[in-house]
Amino acid sequence: MATAAREADEERRTAGMVRALTFLGIESSCDDTAAAVVRHAPQSGEAPRILSSVVEGQAALHAAFGGVVPEIAARAHAERLDHAVERALAEAGLALTDLDGIAVTAGPGLIGGVLSGVMLAKGLSAGTGLPLVGVNHLAGHALTPRLTNGLDYPYLMLLVSGGHCQFLLARGPEDFRRLGGTIDDAPGEAFDKTAKLLGLAQPGGPVVEVEAEGGDVRRFRFPRPLLDRPDCDMSFSGLKTALLRARDALVAEKGGITVQDRRDLCAGFQAAVADVLAEKTRRAINAARDLAAVTAIAVAGGVAANRTIRAGLEAVAARAGLPFVAPPLRLCTDNAAMIAWAGIERFRDGGRDGMELQARPRWPLDRTAAPMLGSGKRGVKA
Numbered sequence: 126m127a128t129a130a131r132e133a134d135e136e137r138r139t140a141g142m143v144r145a146l147t148f149l150g151i152e153s154s155c156d157d158t159a160a161a162v163v164r165h166a167p168q169s170g171e172a173p174r175i176l177s178s179v180v181e182g183q184a185a186l187h188a189a190f191g192g193v194v195p196e197i198a199a200r201a202h203a204e205r206l207d208h209a210v211e212r213a214l215a216e217a218g219l220a221l222t223d224l225d226g227i228a229v230t231a232g233p234g235l236i237g238g239v240l241s242g243v244m245l246a247k248g249l250s251a252g253t254g255l256p257l258v259g260v261n262h263l264a265g266h267a268l269t270p271r272l273t274n275g276l277d278y279p280y281l282m283l284l285v286s287g288g289h290c291q292f293l294l295a296r297g298p299e300d301f302r303r304l305g306g307t308i309d310d311a312p313g314e315a316f317d318k319t320a321k322l323l324g325l326a327q328p329g330g331p332v333v334e335v336e337a338e339g340g341d342v343r344r345f346r347f348p349r350p351l352l353d354r355p356d357c358d359m360s361f362s363g364l365k366t367a368l369l370r371a372r373d374a375l376v377a378e379k380g381g382i383t384v385q386d387r388r389d390l391c392a393g394f395q396a397a398v399a400d401v402l403a404e405k406t407r408r409a410i411n412a413a414r415d416l417a418a419v420t421a422i423a424v425a426g427g428v429a430a431n432r433t434i435r436a437g438l439e440a441v442a443a444r445a446g447l448p449f450v451a452p453p454l455r456l457c458t459d460n461a462a463m464i465a466w467a468g469i470e471r472f473r474d475g476g477r478d479g480m481e482l483q484a485r486p487r488w489p490l491d492r493t494a495a496p497m498l499g500s501g502k503r504g505v506k507a
């Protein structure tokens with residue numbers, strides 16, 4: 126590039142870094158149809174503001190099938206996305222012409238849903254001339270603590286939900302180092318399967334947590350997989366098998382399980398997940414500190430709502446002398462405000478996409494990390 130062109134480019138980038146930006150975010154990678162508007166005016170010293178955040182869940186559509194059905198999800202996104210965008214703009218009191226850009230989840234996720242969002246974003250960008258920024262869904266989760274708590278890079282992030290489970294060292298809007306993760310199920314998935322095995326309602330996490338409150342945590346000692354390995358990788362599928370065996374032993378012995386048996390099983394299961402997450406977090410903090418001066422540890426994902434798990438993580442953070450940050454639950458679970466924010470961050474970093482933006486079913490955040498085995502209930506995500 127010629128010097129003048131490079132300087133002009135640099136000037137534009139610098140202006141973009143400090144200029145107030147208002148972005149529309151679009152999210153449709155799983156079973157939530159979401160749109161949001163986020164504004165950030167860094168010169169004013171203000172924290173970013175979520176002007177609106179619309180999330181239309183699809184739980185009722187998938188309830189009869191015991192999991193998310195990709196075709197049903199894609200169709201529902203295609204039908205509801207433009208409505209969600211209209212609502213997000215109306216709630217923000219803005220028109221498309223008031224925006225500075227459009228951010229959209231371009232992966233990883235269920236491809237039909239991701240495609241619906243990307244096509245809509247491209248249409249809006251082509252129609253308005255607004256810049257288009259493709260966002261990695263996992264980056265959306267991982268950058269949320271900057272939106273909610275203004276965390277400085279680098280920080281350690283634990284994503285823990287029904288579809289994700291990984292430790293990330295966040296060093297910049299597009300600079301993530303994966304330190305470890307599950308090699309099979311995600312913890313939320315294990316909670317959901319546990320609920321199913323015990324005849325409890327879905328999603329299983331909150332129900333199992335309530336059951337566990339009345340249970341004896343010492344009665345069933347379930348395995349803590351992979352703690353014998355020094356790394357930050359985790360495994361949760363064996364836990365579910367152990368629970369199944371314990372349940373079947375009770376059934377064989379007494380012909381069924383009592384309410385107290387169920388509570389004790391839930392307590393034992395939850396304690397095992399909490400122990401694994403706490404111990405692996407302790408190791409991830411050490412691994413992160415070997416690479417960078419981390420400012421904090423943050424969590425995102427539905428499982429982070431669990432009080433026993435959260436208390437375990439808080440204790441580990443306190444022992445390591447690090448602040449523990451957990452964004453409000455509505456921003457920990459899938460939403461489009463995190464996508465709008467990640468779009469603003471990427472845009473400030475010079476990130477732009479054109480009509481060639483691809484929807485990607487897989488998109489690891491850390492391209493240097495070895496691919497993980499296994500998959501979550503929503504398919505292999507990263």
Ligand code: KG4
Pocket residue numbers: 155285286287288289312313314316317328329330331334426427428429430431432457458459
């Ligand atoms: O982040 P999320 O809403 O969606 C994705 O998976 O992307 O997480 C949902 C998962 C479900 O598996 C649910 O059972 C789990 O989070 N979950 C919980 C709790 N609340 C939700 N797991 C354990 N304890 C909870 N209180």
Ligand code: ZN
Pocket residue numbers: 262266286288289458459
């Ligand atoms: Zn997610």
